[in-house]
């Protein structure tokens with residue numbers, strides 16, 4: 197029996213936990229609240245090419261188009277060809293999908309959804325099964341990975357060393373390190389930075405997806421999902437003019453909105469033509485009504501917000517990192533599946549597939565750690581994360597150029613914060629500076645075209661290698 201410590205209570209972590217415990221391993225999941233995950237917030241759904249008329253090939257092509265051909269071909273085929281297994285796994289838990297829809301960038305209505313609250317239903321059902329099967333849940337923050345001589349031995353929680361044979365980072369991405377995000381503010385990417393400092397490089401850090409239609413209101417930030425545009429809502433300026441195909445990929449729509457905003461025009465989503473908005477989008481409806489907006493009558497003001505970090509701890513096809521016995525899955529990891537931009541609803545698919553796959557990897561490798569003198573514990577303070585959030589928002593945003601990025605790097609030097617978060621932010625800025633082209637989620641106004649010479653991933657281990 198292998199003892200496995202998983203950090204993060206999102207769909208990736210829960211899937212891995214359930215699968216590992218079912219295979220007889222001793223599983224501990226350290227989490228900061230199942231509801232404080234981006235998984236819980238996922239609205240639209242999960243992309244699964246399993247219906248008649250669809251094909252893995254069509255889904256692969258859509259994924260490549262969205263990823264602007266930076267995707268790792270093997271990773272794309274690997275994940276998508278396991279979609280039917282992911283589908284079966286979810287149905288075996290008793291999950292019932294309600295509908296299947298077309299989202300931006302998909303050539304087929306393959307996005308499986310449940311009342312536009314898909315993530316919540318998936319998370320709950322996975323949690324219940326994991327609990328029932330005997331996963332040991334610990335509520336708290338894994339402060340630090342316990343790594344010694346290039347090998348992981350577990351984590352530190354409240355300064356206490358918890359030893360595991362295998363350690364799985366499933367702590368989500370780092371969009372919480374941007375000032376405006378619709379995701380969980382606890383998704384800072386601390387362990388991505390920690391892993392980097394301890395010998396596991398990160399990959400493709402410059403690609404941060406901005407969701408085009410965030411609502412920034414007095415009660416917080418809410419994402420108005422693509423499904424609302426899929427159901428027929430139109431993007432208009434304050435003059436009532438349409439300016440973009442609403443079903444284009446996110447980068448195109450986000451930049452189109454950004455340009456309107458730069459021209460000092462306010463942008464709105466007109467959803468008044470959608471019948472039964474309240475029934476179709478209950479969460480969004482409830483939020484908007486609290487803000488005094490009735491979507492069946494009023495225009496919804498929208499602006500782009502940080503939504504998804506394409507980059508993460510670099511992993512191979514089996515979700516192994518550069519540190520022995522340390523694995524990473526879900527949004528915390530990156531193996532080139534998404535390329536330069538994530539196709540809508542592909543991340544929940546990746547979460548389930550990577551969770552199932554890492555369980556097989558651990559089952560096969562059966563890592564074992566012996567007694568070890570406690571690895572170093574640093575007890576870092578978070579410090580001034582607000583300044584890092586400001587810097588990334590202003591200097592690594594939707595439209596970048598060399599001057600803005602360099603200024604961001606200079607400002608970052610003077611921030612007093614957790615060195616792991618500073619390292620992560622530096623990774624985003626430095627790789628965005630090194631990538632002198634525009635591709636997918638990364639747009640440089642000083643290099644507005646895609647360039648063949650940059651058709652390769654970036655890696656960051658304190659220095660950007662591109």
Ligand SMILES: Cc1cc2nc3c(=O)[nH]c(=O)nc-3n(C[C@H](O)[C@H](O)[C@H](O)COP(=O)(O)OP(=O)(O)OC[C@H]3O[C@@H](n4cnc5c(N)ncnc54)[C@H](O)[C@@H]3O)c2cc1C
Nearest residue numbers: 204206207208234235238240241338368526527541543544
């Ligand atoms: C509003 C919104 C809507 C979305 N809609 C969709 C969609 O419809 N379809 C789709 O495919 N994708 C969607 N996404 C993206 C998708 O939800 C995420 O990419 C995915 O859920 C990530 O899952 P995960 O398990 O990797 O991480 P998460 O679900 O983010 O869970 C990771 C958890 O680990 C916690 N954590 C972090 N550090 C630590 C630590 N040190 N110790 C303990 N815990 C820690 C985090 O706070 C978080 O709670 C959406 C994202 C957002 C924000």
